[in-house]
Amino acid sequence: MEARRKNSVNTRGALPASEQFLGDFPLFADLKRNEIKRLARGAVSYELPRGRVLFHRGEACAALHLVVSGQVKLSVQTARGDEKVIELVGAGGSLGEVALLMKQPYIMTAEVIADAGFVELGRDAVLEQLAHNVNFLRCILGEVCRRLNQRTRDLENCLLLNGTQRVAGFLLSQAPANGSTGTLTTITLPTKKSIIASRLNLTHEHFSRILREIQTAGLVEVRGRQIRLLDVVRLRSFPE
Amino acid sequence: MEARRKNSVNTRGALPASEQFLGDFPLFADLKRNEIKRLARGAVSYELPRGRVLFHRGEACAALHLVVSGQVKLSVQTARGDEKVIELVGAGGSLGEVALLMKQPYIMTAEVIADAGFVELGRDAVLEQLAHNVNFLRCILGEVCRRLNQRTRDLENCLLLNGTQRVAGFLLSQAPANGSTGTLTTITLPTKKSIIASRLNLTHEHFSRILREIQTAGLVEVRGRQIRLLDVVRLRSFPE
DNA sequence: CGCCCTATTGATCACGGTCAAGAGTCGTGG
DNA sequence: CCACGACTCTTGACCGTGATCAATAGGGCG
Numbered sequence: 001m002e003a004r005r006k007n008s009v010n011t012r013g014a015l016p017a018s019e020q021f022l023g024d025f026p027l028f029a030d031l032k033r034n035e036i037k038r039l040a041r042g043a044v045s046y047e048l049p050r051g052r053v054l055f056h057r058g059e060a061c062a063a064l065h066l067v068v069s070g071q072v073k074l075s076v077q078t079a080r081g082d083e084k085v086i087e088l089v090g091a092g093g094s095l096g097e098v099a100l101l102m103k104q105p106y107i108m109t110a111e112v113i114a115d116a117g118f119v120e121l122g123r124d125a126v127l128e129q130l131a132h133n134v135n136f137l138r139c140i141l142g143e144v145c146r147r148l149n150q151r152t153r154d155l156e157n158c159l160l161l162n163g164t165q166r167v168a169g170f171l172l173s174q175a176p177a178n179g180s181t182g183t184l185t186t187i188t189l190p191t192k193k194s195i196i197a198s199r200l201n202l203t204h205e206h207f208s209r210i211l212r213e214i215q216t217a218g219l220v221e222v223r224g225r226q227i228r229l230l231d232v233v234r235l236r237s238f239p240e
Numbered sequence: 241m242e243a244r245r246k247n248s249v250n251t252r253g254a255l256p257a258s259e260q261f262l263g264d265f266p267l268f269a270d271l272k273r274n275e276i277k278r279l280a281r282g283a284v285s286y287e288l289p290r291g292r293v294l295f296h297r298g299e300a301c302a303a304l305h306l307v308v309s310g311q312v313k314l315s316v317q318t319a320r321g322d323e324k325v326i327e328l329v330g331a332g333g334s335l336g337e338v339a340l341l342m343k344q345p346y347i348m349t350a351e352v353i354a355d356a357g358f359v360e361l362g363r364d365a366v367l368e369q370l371a372h373n374v375n376f377l378r379c380i381l382g383e384v385c386r387r388l389n390q391r392t393r394d395l396e397n398c399l400l401l402n403g404t405q406r407v408a409g410f411l412l413s414q415a416p417a418n419g420s421t422g423t424l425t426t427i428t429l430p431t432k433k434s435i436i437a438s439r440l441n442l443t444h445e446h447f448s449r450i451l452r453e454i455q456t457a458g459l460v461e462v463r464g465r466q467i468r469l470l471d472v473v474r475l476r477s478f479p480e
Numbered sequence: 481c482g483c484c485c486t487a488t489t490g491a492t493c494a495c496g497g498t499c500a501a502g503a504g505t506c507g508t509g510g
Numbered sequence: 511c512c513a514c515g516a517c518t519c520t521t522g523a524c525c526g527t528g529a530t531c532a533a534t535a536g537g538g539c540g
Contacts, residue, residue: 162528163527202529203528203530206527206528206529209528224537
């Protein structure tokens with residue numbers, strides 16, 4: 001508990017730091033200044049170090065969590081202890097919409113994997129806004145739709161792509177979306193390989209082998225977490 | 241095209257058949273009488289025989305589809321032709337919310353697998369209602385949330401359960417939700433086994449073997465599509 | 481330097497897929 | 511009524527992807 005120091009944002013000076021932050025937050029892009037202001041009222045900001053669990057599956061949801069910085073992994077537990085990573089959330093992402101809206105427990109566990117900063121909007125404040133602010137309702141609806149699409153794509157990937165194809169797809173998705181040829185893009189894995197592997201529904205051993213395989217095939221060059229994409233085109237249509 | 245006979249619902253008498261229908265539709269449970277009436281204005285009803293494709297992945301979405309009767313399967317295509325079933329939708333279900341809302345192409349293909357009746361709400365009518373009717377917005381938001389939960393559960397099942405466990409879970413989910421012991425529930429598979437198998441990410445061969453296995457173990461009794469659950473408790477915690 | 485964490489590599493195994501053949505089941509028409 | 515074909519389901523034999531277990535490197539840091 002000690003490390004979870006929360007600061008009411010409104011104790012600060014003239015322009016609360018996180019009112020500015022909320023205004024820039026992707027989820028609230030369509031909100032007007034005064035709507036932001038009302039949302040910011042119950043906001044609380046805090047930081048959590050790597051390894052900290054933000055919430056466990058099954059707990060009740062008390063707030064909407066906005067990720068200011070750092071990185072969080074969402075995962076579920078296997079029968080015997082080990083976990084599968086479902087999603088990685090970085091700065092600009094949010095957690096807990098559905099649990100909050102549906103008034104049901106979290107269905108995943110959220111753990112900080114890179115020291116992170118959060119802004120939290122209290123449950124009641126959010127529900128209150130939802131009840132009275134149509135714009136806010138629309139923001140949330142859009143976000144949930146986006147997430148449903150994302151989840152559906154993940155399910156598809158898992159159903160009809162093999163490991164190598166999933167890795168290739170992941171690497172490409174990490175590359176900045178440049179329309180250019182990009183025959184020489186270098187990407188950096190967002191976290192350690194074992195987590196990426198789990199996210200792709202692979203063991204870290206298998207992930208390692210796959211990286212080797214596509215490196216041998218001359219498609220990429222791996223050095224630690226830095227991966228240089230040598231042949232985006234062939235990577236995109238793998239294996240041939 | 242011949243079989244896709246559409247009838248404008250409003251050409252009917254005093255109380256349009258589908259105004260009644262819309263009022264009973266789960267998705268619109270929270271709407272008031274006059275809101276229903278407005279929605280019903282652009283409604284069109286029609287029927288499609290088994291085998292008909294309602295829409296293909298990639299097509300633009302022109303309407304919200306409500307399933308009155310029959311059954312529809314949503315699927316995606318593998319690299320080489322064969323398909324994976326993602327979801328089965330029966331009477332009371334709806335299709336196309338996300339594609340309509342996000343103004344993006346369908347991401348799945350919908351095929352009728354049991355002669356079905358539909359009511360269709362035109363794209364513009366729905367968007368219009370969304371823009372002006374907060375209650376409707378809330379209905380849709382709820383539905384999308386439910387679906388996101390469903391999809392997440394599916395992904396989990398696929399990630400951390402083996403074939404046998406998925407089958408057991410599916411059989412249990414088909415049983416009516418009676419709190420009782422239910423040591424002798426009989427269920428009927430909603431469609432042919434090969435489709436169920438695909439839905440569970442199995443080949444129909446493997447599905448067949450699994451059914452045999454749990455039958456041999458004394459957990460169920462299979463006769464065609466009728467399956468009698470002999471030991472719900474052991475089935476629930478399989479394999480032991 | 482030694483320790484802990486992360487990553488790689490090897491050997492083996494099993495779950496589930498593929499291919500092929502046969503058994504039921506049902507509807508149609510001679 | 512039976513024959514035929516189409517379709518669904520079952521069973522068998524074999525194989526491949528990817529998991530498991532185990533040992534060994536790297537790499538950062540106190």
